[in-house]
Amino acid sequence: xxxxxxxxxxxxxxxxxxxxxxxxxxxxxxxxxxxxxxxxxxxxxxxxxxxxxxxxxxxxxxxxxxxxxxxxxxxxxxxxxxxxxxxxxxxxxxxxxxxxxxxxxxxxxxxxxxxxxxxxxxxxxxxxxxxxxxxxxxxxxxxxxxxxxxxxxxxxxxxxxxxxxxxxxxxxxxxxxxxxxxxxxxxxxxxxxxxxxxxxxxxxxxxxxxxxxxxxxxxxxxxxxxxxxxxxxxxxxxxxxxxxxxxxxxxxxxxxxxxxxxxxxxxxxxxxxxxxxxxxxxxxxxxxxxxxxxxxxxxxxxxxxxxxxxxxxxxxxxxxxxxxxxxxxxxxxxxxxxxxxxxxxxxxxxxxxxxxxxxxxxxxxxxxxxxxxxxxxxxxxxx
Amino acid sequence: xxxxxxxxxxxxxxxxxxxxxxxxxxxxxxxxxxxxxxxxxxxxxxxxxxxxxxxxxxxxxxxxxxxxxxxxxxxxxxxxxxxxxxxxxxxxxxxxxxxxxxxxxxxxxxxxxxxxxxxxxxxxxxxxxxxxxxxxxxxxxxxxxxxxxxxxxxxxxxxxxxxxxxxxxxxxxxxxxxxxxxxxxxxxxxxxxxxxxxxxxxxxxxxxxxxxxxxxxxxxxxxxxxxxxxxxxxxxxxxxxxxxxxxxxxxxxxxxxxxxxxxxxxxxxxxxxxxxxxxxxxxxxxxxxxxxxxxxxxxxxxxxxxxxxxxxxxxxxxxxxxxxxxxxxxxxxxxxxxxxxxxxxxxxxxxxxxxxxxxxxxxxxxxxxxxxxxxxxxxxxxxxxxxxxxxxxxxxxxxxxxxxxxxxxxxxxxxxxxxxxxxxxxxxxxxxxxxxxxxxxxxxxxxxxxxxxxxxxxxxxxxxxxxxxxxxxxxxxxxxxxxxxxxxxxxxxxxxxx
Numbered sequence: 001x002x003x004x005x006x007x008x009x010x011x012x013x014x015x016x017x018x019x020x021x022x023x024x025x026x027x028x029x030x031x032x033x034x035x036x037x038x039x040x041x042x043x044x045x046x047x048x049x050x051x052x053x054x055x056x057x058x059x060x061x062x063x064x065x066x067x068x069x070x071x072x073x074x075x076x077x078x079x080x081x082x083x084x085x086x087x088x089x090x091x092x093x094x095x096x097x098x099x100x101x102x103x104x105x106x107x108x109x110x111x112x113x114x115x116x117x118x119x120x121x122x123x124x125x126x127x128x129x130x131x132x133x134x135x136x137x138x139x140x141x142x143x144x145x146x147x148x149x150x151x152x153x154x155x156x157x158x159x160x161x162x163x164x165x166x167x168x169x170x171x172x173x174x175x176x177x178x179x180x181x182x183x184x185x186x187x188x189x190x191x192x193x194x195x196x197x198x199x200x201x202x203x204x205x206x207x208x209x210x211x212x213x214x215x216x217x218x219x220x221x222x223x224x225x226x227x228x229x230x231x232x233x234x235x236x237x238x239x240x241x242x243x244x245x246x247x248x249x250x251x252x253x254x255x256x257x258x259x260x261x262x263x264x265x266x267x268x269x270x271x272x273x274x275x276x277x278x279x280x281x282x283x284x285x286x287x288x289x290x291x292x293x294x295x296x297x298x299x300x301x302x303x304x305x306x307x308x309x310x311x312x313x314x315x316x317x318x319x320x321x322x323x324x325x326x327x328x329x330x331x332x333x334x335x336x337x338x339x340x341x342x343x344x345x346x347x348x349x350x351x352x353x354x355x356x357x358x359x360x361x362x363x364x365x366x367x368x369x370x371x372x373x374x375x376x377x378x379x380x381x382x383x
Numbered sequence: 384x385x386x387x388x389x390x391x392x393x394x395x396x397x398x399x400x401x402x403x404x405x406x407x408x409x410x411x412x413x414x415x416x417x418x419x420x421x422x423x424x425x426x427x428x429x430x431x432x433x434x435x436x437x438x439x440x441x442x443x444x445x446x447x448x449x450x451x452x453x454x455x456x457x458x459x460x461x462x463x464x465x466x467x468x469x470x471x472x473x474x475x476x477x478x479x480x481x482x483x484x485x486x487x488x489x490x491x492x493x494x495x496x497x498x499x500x501x502x503x504x505x506x507x508x509x510x511x512x513x514x515x516x517x518x519x520x521x522x523x524x525x526x527x528x529x530x531x532x533x534x535x536x537x538x539x540x541x542x543x544x545x546x547x548x549x550x551x552x553x554x555x556x557x558x559x560x561x562x563x564x565x566x567x568x569x570x571x572x573x574x575x576x577x578x579x580x581x582x583x584x585x586x587x588x589x590x591x592x593x594x595x596x597x598x599x600x601x602x603x604x605x606x607x608x609x610x611x612x613x614x615x616x617x618x619x620x621x622x623x624x625x626x627x628x629x630x631x632x633x634x635x636x637x638x639x640x641x642x643x644x645x646x647x648x649x650x651x652x653x654x655x656x657x658x659x660x661x662x663x664x665x666x667x668x669x670x671x672x673x674x675x676x677x678x679x680x681x682x683x684x685x686x687x688x689x690x691x692x693x694x695x696x697x698x699x700x701x702x703x704x705x706x707x708x709x710x711x712x713x714x715x716x717x718x719x720x721x722x723x724x725x726x727x728x729x730x731x732x733x734x735x736x737x738x739x740x741x742x743x744x745x746x747x748x749x750x751x752x753x754x755x756x757x758x759x760x761x762x763x764x765x766x767x768x769x770x771x772x773x774x775x776x777x778x779x780x781x782x783x784x785x786x787x788x789x790x791x792x793x794x795x796x797x798x799x800x801x802x803x804x805x806x807x808x809x810x811x812x813x814x815x816x817x818x819x820x821x822x823x824x825x826x827x828x829x830x831x832x833x834x835x836x837x838x839x840x841x842x843x844x845x846x847x848x849x850x851x852x853x854x855x856x857x858x859x860x861x862x863x864x865x866x867x868x869x870x871x872x873x874x875x876x877x878x879x880x881x
Contacts, residue, residue: 055500055504056500058455058495058496058497058499058500059496059497061455061459061496062488062492062493062495062496064459065458065459065462065488065492066485066488066489066492066493067488068462068463068466068484068488069462069481069484069485069486069487069488069489070485070488070489072465072466072473072477072480072481072484072485073477073481073482073484073485073486074481074485076473076474076477076478076481076553077474077477079465079466079470079473079477079481080466080470080471080473080474080477081470082466083463083465083466083467083470083473084466084467084468084469084470084471084473084841084842084843085470085841087467087841087843087847087851088847090463090466090467091467091851094459094460094463095854095858097456097459098456098457098459098460098858098862099858101452101453101455101456101459102452102453102456102862102865102866104452105448105449105451105452106449106452106865106866106869109449109869109872109873110869110872110873110876111865111868111869111871111872111873112865112868112869113861113864113865113868114861114865151551151552151720152552152717152720154471154475154552154713154716155713155714155716155717155720157710157713157748157749158388159388159842160471160749160838161388161470161471161840161841161842162471162474162552163470163471163474163841163842164842165842168844170843170847337477337478337481337555338478338548338551338555338556340555340556340557340559341478341479341481341482341555341556344482344556344559345482345485345486348482348485348486348489348490349489351489351490352489355489355490355493355494358494358497359493359497362497362498362500362501362517363497365501365505365508365509365513366500366501366504366505366508368508378507379504380441380445380506381444381445381448381503381504
């Protein structure tokens with residue numbers, strides 16, 4: 001295969017993984033919302049929390065959409081197979097995000113039909129369902145899904161569909177594998193930790209800030225438990241390897257462990273990421289004035305998730321394995337777009353740093369000062 | 384027994400996509416239309432320093448925010464439905480179709496998401512000019528988004544810039560410029576975005592007229608109506624012009640769509656345009672479709688039977704012949720893959736040649752009956768007339784308001800205010816009718832001539848799609864009612880108490 005083509009496949013896997021990693025970081029919005037009633041005891045406190053994540057929810061939403069779009073453009077067979085097959089898994093995720101999208105704007109407005117509390121429950125529901133299901137969906141990259149791909153079907157005039165799910169559960173079967181749930185819960189507790197750290201940085205309120213620090217301890221324990229369990233199990237289990245010459249998919253012992261040792265840069269990224277998360281967390285727990293934990297934990301999250309997603313796609317690994325038919329598994333090479341499209345999209349990707357730059361600039365402009373109850377009273381657009 | 388696709392599942396998938404698209408389109412036009420009106424009003428504020436404009440723009444911004452959220456939510460569902468419900472489509476043309484969606488995310492959505500936060504929350508946090516730039520960039524982001532999604536839609540109507548690769552069993556892009564700047568995309572963008580400005584203008588005029596009717600917010604209402612009418616008239620004229628060009632494109636590229644729009648079964652030269660019933664304008668359809676008095680316009684029967692002369696000088700094939708050639712193309716694809724497996728290069732070359740010769744009719748190979756390529760004529764006929772009729776009404780409406788505003792008579796025409804208020808739903812009806820013409824007219828094709836909906840589908844159970852259809856129906860309807868309730872309360876409250 002053309003070396004440029006191989007490079008572009010890897011480049012696009014990197015970009016998709018980066019978007020995925022950024023999305024997990026931005027799930028702090030969902031994690032924070034899941035704590036709305038636990039942290040916010042009064043209407044004023046809940047209003048502060050909602051207005052804090054409410055100025056950032058669009059980024060999470062946009063990153064989710066762009067993650068989908070980039071996957072579609074660069075690895076259309078994944079888009080086709082996973083979304084069309086794991087129908088219910090994705091649909092539930094989408095339903096929860098629809099509820100979230102309107103809940104900020106609608107909750108405090110007169111005439112909102114369902115009442116403020118309902119919209120707040122929607123935010124909590126999305127805060128729980130979003131991270132758990134997205135985490136479970138990502139776990140299937142390591143544990144496999146039940147699908148078949150046969151491009152020859154396109155010649156069947158009566159049933160020309162090339163990808164199909166091999167059971168009637170259409171994605172809900174992901175929950176039959178407890179390790180998918182383990183990662184789902186790890187992502188959920190991570191999102192809560194990130195949300196709490198963001199509140200510490202973005203909301204100025206003495207009682208809330210105190211509660212946030214205590215909440216960090218409550219969520220840190222299950223997070224570490226689930227995260228370590230998933231990582232250790234993944235490193236010691238058999239993985240889905242691609243034979244470099246024949247492109248056949250085979251099971252390989254300690255595949256994901258070897259991926260990290262074969263690509264030491266990823267190992268460094270992973271360890272740096274974990275260290276960043278732990279540093280941000282521990283310092284925020286023990287220092288009552290420290291508010292910058294979100295930046296260490298957030299950067300750490302991006303690096304950790306990036307390393308994990310890169311390790312599942314690089315080094316001759318099938319990133320979306322099929323448990324129904326091993327040879328139907330998706331690899332970077334068999335699921336990607338054409339050389340022309342990947343190249344064209346690579347030119348477009350030079351805009352990414354520019355986009356990131358204006359996001360950072362605008363983010364800083366809005367977040368210069370933490371949100372206070374006084375500010376909300378004056379703000380004409382407060383939620 | 385051979386497995387075949389459950390046709391009710393196809394219908395439910397189509398219904399779900401149509402439902403999501405129609406709900407999405409209730410919110411997008413106002414977003415695009417209000418964005419430009421807000422941008423102009425805030426520019427007036429920054430240039431003149433007059434706090435009146437700040438108060439005015441903040442009010443419209445509040446309504447913009449209420450409307451925006453549901454548009455975002457429904458848009459998310461639309462994008463992912465290409466994968467969830469049209470997975471075969473996503474592979475067959477994902478190499479081309481995915482690119483505009485990804486660019487939309489990278490270029491447009493992030494711009495919108497970033498600057499909308501500054502627009503709403505930045506009044507006291509950033510400088511006046513930065514805030515003004517953010518308001519315009521929010522609108523620009525939404526417009527860029529429209530550009531890329533319309534590029535994607537236009538490609539489904541007029542697939543260009545690609546070639547079929549039998550080894551990967553999909554179409555692959557060969558020219559990004561041909562896809563991104565196809566004449567159909569350019570015209571569709573102008574027509575659609577400017578029609579959204581019309582909707583925004585009608586909305587602003589209608590709300591302002593309601594205040595005048597209630598003897599409230601006089602200065603605010605008259606100023607808002609003036610700005611909106613100017614934008615609305617400009618938008619209507621451009622929309623009409625681009626509509627004319629779109630008609631020529633449809634006649635050339637999607638003749639069945641045009642025939643259905645006109646309810647024309649037996650065409651010919653010098654065709655009249657049917658207004659309603661037996662009222663016809665002689666030769667007008669030929670003029671609109673071909674820009675020639677005696678131009679040939681095929682009817683539905685002509686297209687089914689073939690044999691007429693095409694604009695490029697060739698002779699149109701009958702639909703039966705196209706179906707036959709499509710079946711040959713599909714069989715050649717199977718032969719090619721078989722030969723490749725057997726490493727028989729001679730057979731591969733032969734199959735490839737047959738495939739290439741018949742590829743323009745590939746999609747017809749999945750069509751079961753010739754009449755399946757005829758879209759719903761009644762729905763098309765009336766939707767087109769509703770769209771055009773209302774478009775002409777709005778041209779007169781905006782011109783009248785602008786004239787009255789210029790003559791300083793706008794505050795004295797009480798009879799006009801109820802008409803202006805009642806015009807708000809008409810703008811939405813016109814907009815929806817336009818999309819019905821565009822999308823129903825394309826049926827049964829997901830991609831014109833290349834892939835019918837029955838071959839674009841995901842392999843799901845009808846019950847699953849039926850369930851999600853009703854969940855979406857309830858969800859979107861509840862959100863729509865909530866939004867209308869909030870908008871009405873916000874309007875009632877008015878800018879004075881903002």
